[in-house]
Amino acid sequence: xxxxxxxxxxxAPTPSAAGSPALAGTSDTQGRLLEAAAEAFADRGFHATxxxxxxxxxxxxxxxxxxxxKTKEELLYQLSLAGHLAALELLRSAVADHDxxxxxxxxxxxxxSRWHAEHYRVGRIVQYEFGNLTDEHRDEVLRLRKEIDAVxxxxxxxxxxxxxxxxxxxxxxxxxxxxxxxxxxRWYDPEIRRTPEAIGAAYGELGLRLVGA
Amino acid sequence: xxxxxxxxxxxAPTPSAAGSPALAGTSDTQGRLLEAAAEAFADRGFHATxxxxxxxxxxxxxxxxxxxxKTKEELLYQLSLAGHLAALELLRSAVADHDxxxxxxxxxxxxxSRWHAEHYRVGRIVQYEFGNLTDEHRDEVLRLRKEIDAVxxxxxxxxxxxxxxxxxxxxxxxxxxxxxxxxxxRWYDPEIRRTPEAIGAAYGELGLRLVGA
DNA sequence: CCTACCGATCGGTAGG
DNA sequence: CCTACCGATCGGTAGG
Numbered sequence: 001x002x003x004x005x006x007x008x009x010x011x012a013p014t015p016s017a018a019g020s021p022a023l024a025g026t027s028d029t030q031g032r033l034l035e036a037a038a039e040a041f042a043d044r045g046f047h048a049t050x051x052x053x054x055x056x057x058x059x060x061x062x063x064x065x066x067x068x069x070k071t072k073e074e075l076l077y078q079l080s081l082a083g084h085l086a087a088l089e090l091l092r093s094a095v096a097d098h099d100x101x102x103x104x105x106x107x108x109x110x111x112x113s114r115w116h117a118e119h120y121r122v123g124r125i126v127q128y129e130f131g132n133l134t135d136e137h138r139d140e141v142l143r144l145r146k147e148i149d150a151v152x153x154x155x156x157x158x159x160x161x162x163x164x165x166x167x168x169x170x171x172x173x174x175x176x177x178x179x180x181x182x183x184x185x186r187w188y189d190p191e192i193r194r195t196p197e198a199i200g201a202a203y204g205e206l207g208l209r210l211v212g213a
Numbered sequence: 214x215x216x217x218x219x220x221x222x223x224x225a226p227t228p229s230a231a232g233s234p235a236l237a238g239t240s241d242t243q244g245r246l247l248e249a250a251a252e253a254f255a256d257r258g259f260h261a262t263x264x265x266x267x268x269x270x271x272x273x274x275x276x277x278x279x280x281x282x283k284t285k286e287e288l289l290y291q292l293s294l295a296g297h298l299a300a301l302e303l304l305r306s307a308v309a310d311h312d313x314x315x316x317x318x319x320x321x322x323x324x325x326s327r328w329h330a331e332h333y334r335v336g337r338i339v340q341y342e343f344g345n346l347t348d349e350h351r352d353e354v355l356r357l358r359k360e361i362d363a364v365x366x367x368x369x370x371x372x373x374x375x376x377x378x379x380x381x382x383x384x385x386x387x388x389x390x391x392x393x394x395x396x397x398x399r400w401y402d403p404e405i406r407r408t409p410e411a412i413g414a415a416y417g418e419l420g421l422r423l424v425g426a
Numbered sequence: 427c428c429t430a431c432c433g434a435t436c437g438g439t440a441g442g
Numbered sequence: 443c444c445t446a447c448c449g450a451t452c453g454g455t456a457g458g
Binding site: 263264265276278279283284285 | 438439
Binding site for chain 2: 044046047132169172173176182184186203205206209212
């Protein structure tokens with residue numbers, strides 16, 4: 001239900017800048033800054049967002065950002081990391097909760113596309129602001145992206161092996177499946193009448209069609 | 214073969230800033246500026262690109278951009294407009310060249326995904342820099358986007374009517390079809406071994422699967 | 427967490 | 443199409 005990665009519930013007053021990438025309903029200043037940055041980065045993009053804008057949205061002075069984060073990129077990194085971790089965890093849970101490739105694939109597509117609708121701001125940051133990370137941070141996040149791909153590819157591979165799926169090419173098909181769900185973050189708008197749940201359900205079925213199941 | 218919209222082959226020396234959004238292999242200064250801007254906008258994004266960088270790539274002084282374009286956004290607009298026109302023309306031709314919904318859909322998916330690979334820079338500008346246009350320019354381009362959607366939706370609608378296609382929901386399915394092709398611009402990298410042609414062929418078949426044909 | 431501020435850069439213009 | 447430049451803004455820091 002939450003977009004957050006697992007957060008150690010440290011009530012200890014550790015003001016470390018490497019703090020938890022909570023993002024959920026936190027009301028502490030660090031969480032407010034992350035939420036403000038998520039909104040701004042998703043709406044205007046990383047470079048078009050000023051640290052002053054983030055600070056203002058969080059109710060701080062222009063320099064208030066730097067009390068909690070070393071750089072503007074650090075804010076992007078925390079959001080990107082938390083988003084990737086959440087997405088990976090979501091896919092892994094979807095697979096773990098089912099026991100045939102078809103059910104797993106439906107669950108993956110349902111949960112992944114729904115997530116990109118519900119959390120379309122973080123989704124956009126994950127998918128489109130990736131290139132603005134530092135080299136080190138990009139490399140780290142890239143590892144998570146490969147894990148996400150691997151989870152999906154594994155389901156398709158097993159479905160083909162069991163004869164449940166018939167596909168032309170596993171890699172092509174996996175990529176197209178993920179594309180459908182990822183692109184939701186681009187076109188989703190909270191104003192539209194389709195709910196994230198309905199989108200998830202539709203994409204679960206579309207995913208099965210793509211593998212001939 | 215070309216990414217350009219129809220260009221009046223004006224050899225007349227009209228140095229108008231409203232000149233042709235050629236983008237093809239033009240070697241005139243305006244074309245060089247557009248190509249330089251396309252590279253920079255696609256690689257770093259609109260806001261992260263400086264007019265000085267564009268000018269340098271085109272071999273001009275820092276202020277050289279303003280000889281040909283009123284603002285940095287004007288450059289983005291010309292690229293976005295030309296890209297949308299090219300994409301729309303491509304889809305219309307694909308439909309015109311075939312005479313059953315299945316063949317039309319395969320052609321649409323093949324050409325659209327191939328185009329997003331071959332012209333992934335312009336594709337990224339079209340899909341992801343859209344929000345950086347001025348209100349007027351965004352409205353104008355939005356009309357083209359709706360026409361693009363309409364071409365695809367019409368093919369799906371006719372396929373359902375003729376019984377060739379079986380889909381859950383026409384709008385959902387159309388959106389998912391376009392998503393697959395559009396997302397190519399996000400992940401495509403000229404370094405990979407898959408060619409734009411191979412991607413097009415694969416996506417043509419994937420599109421048919423999605424409509425149960 | 428704030429005030430005050432700096433150095434750098436940027437889009438755009440003046441005036442050839 | 444260039445040189446020279448301006449006004450504004452921005453990320454980040456000093457020093458409380």
